[in-house]
Amino acid sequence: MAEQLWKGRFSKAVDSRVNDFNSSIRFDQRMIAQDMKGSGVHAAMLARQGIISEQDCEAILSGLASIADDLASGALEIDPAAEDVHTFVEQTLTARIGDAGKRLHTGRSRNDQVALDIRLTLRDYSHTLQGLIADLVRVLCKKAGENTASVMPGYTHLQRAQPITFGHALMAYVWMLLRDLERFADATRRMDAQCPLGSGALAGTTYPLDRQFTAEKLGFAAPCPNSLDGVSDRDFCIELAAAIATCMMHLSRLSEEIILWCSWEFKFIELDDAFTTGSSIMPQKKNPDVTELIRGKTGRVYGDLNTLLVMMKGIPLAYNKDMQEDKEAIFDAVDTLELCLKTITPMLDTMRTLPANMRRAAAKGFINATDCADYLTKKGMPFRDAYKLTGCMVSDCIAKDKVLEELTLDQLKGYSDLFEEDIFQAIDLVNCCEGRTSYGGPTAASVCSQIELAEAKLADWEEAQG
Known part of the structure; x- marks a missing residue:
């Protein structure tokens, strides 16, 4: 079993059941790259401030690099008996470089360490999710451009209402997703505004840390101005989870449309065989399982958001062990949205539209x-x-x-x-669409204009990513 970091205060070992209950290595090991990045910058700052020697700093940085290399090659595996990823890294480092490894934690607590790690990790995840949302937007814009003349019924109360085009309908989801992209970028900007490293357990430290140095090196705008706040809030997790939940809601609505559109009652589209499933007993079935699962997984992500909100609502300052629950919830939300985006995008890219069926439905609906x-x-x-x-x-x-x-x-x-x-x-149904020339309407020119505007927004987002 890995050695407890606090063993000096205790006269007996912790019960194995408590160890198992307390351990977070099962889910926080995914932050190991970010943990070592933060440790490297912390060591460099300690040496810069004369708190540890340059030789110790070099040994620490070399040791961290060797751990990263061995993890990548498979020569080293994360010990499931370690309490958490921070303990595993520190103990592995100390085993490799000796006393220099023990000096790494000078001026630092696991409280500010984990607050840093999760911010760095979620920053990376947010950028990944933003890229996947942008990919979906591009596919929807492409499909909309191919269907500027595909007249279909627009609905209110699921009753045929007025004529629109399939391209116009798809662009509605483009604008929802572009707002999602803005939400992710905004949440990430706030996440990057303040660096918690140096907050210590709750009250800072007596060591002469250069918190501005660590903040800049880790890509933050500034250090957290209050050490209590630096270790005790997870509002950035909640904000990202809310953005994820909103995006999932939009995907769920789009999925519901797809489910209706590919049914025999509508038959406006046909999904590619590679993105549907069959029945074990009914040979004629072609089921839109992808969209049904997205609809179901949306509720799961709502649960993750609620977990974070309820977890935080009664916690006094500063850090409390309750906050260990943040990672499973936010990581599950991230993983779920990522999986949904990676699946729905190629599904929509390969779907076939059936404009003749859309037109027949439009004619029968008295939408003119x-x-x-x-x-x-x-x-x-x-x-x-x-x-x-x-x-x-x-x-x-x-x-x-x-x-x-x-x-x-x-x-x-x-x-x-x-x-x-x-x-x-x-x-005439085409004329009915083309006659609605008000801004944002269903005319072919309007849809094309919307596509150009959406693509311009994507270009602005790409430029902001650097």
Whole structure:
């Protein structure tokens, strides 16, 4: 068993069951690269301040590099008996370089160490997730560009409402995801604003640390100005988890649309065989399992966010062991979103659209009824009268299994003498879309403009990433 760091105060060994309960190595070992990065900068600062010798610093940096190399090659494995990743690194380092390894923890506590490690880790994860969101945005923009003329029903209350295009529908999700991208970037900016290293256990240290040096070397804007706050809050975890949960909500909504669109009742799209599954008993089935799982996993991520909020709500200053629970929740949220993004993006990239089916559904839904009423209004009829008259026409068409476009001019004049030959242009579904020229609408030009604007925002994001 790995040696406890606090053994000097205790007269007997900790019960093995407590060790197992207390251990976090199972999930915090994924922070080992960030832990060693922080340790290297801390050692350099200690030497710079004359707190440890340059020789000890060189030994520490060389030892950390050898640990990283051996982990990468498989020559070294993380000891599952270690209490946590910080203990494993320190004890492995000390076994390799002797007393110099024991000096690494000078002026530092595991409290500020773990606060640093999780910030560095989540920063890396946030950049990865942002890249995956950007990939999905690009695919959606590409698909939208291919479907600027694919007329389909737009829905409210899951009832056919007004004509839009498939490209217009996809761009709605692009804007949701671009806001998600902004949320991640904003959360990461705040995460990078303050470095907790040097806060100590809670009250700083008597050593003459250069906290500005460590903050700059680790990519932070400044040190945390309050040592209590530096070790005792996890609001940056909560903020990132909230951004993840919001993004998952958007993916879940898109998934619900995909599930509907690929059903036989809609059949607006067909998913590639590589991204669907079959049934063990029903040979005709082609199930959208990917989207169903995303819908289900969204609830799981909400649970992770709630775990963090509830964990923190009653904790007094400063560090408490409750906060060890932060990592499993936030890491699960990160892993879940990453998996969903890596799966849904190629699924959407390979899906096939069926514009003819979209058009048939649009025609059957009387989604040009508003345009018919607008036509009469422009001819001089009060809108409420036009609304009522068009409603009667729709009711009659339903009874006769017809659509508005199938009525003859004589039949239309039976409802109102205001109808002329130009009514057929007014209620043509393509014209109905193209006539909605207000900013952000479903016209082909509008969708193309939205794509250009979205791509410009992606370019700005890429530039900000350096």
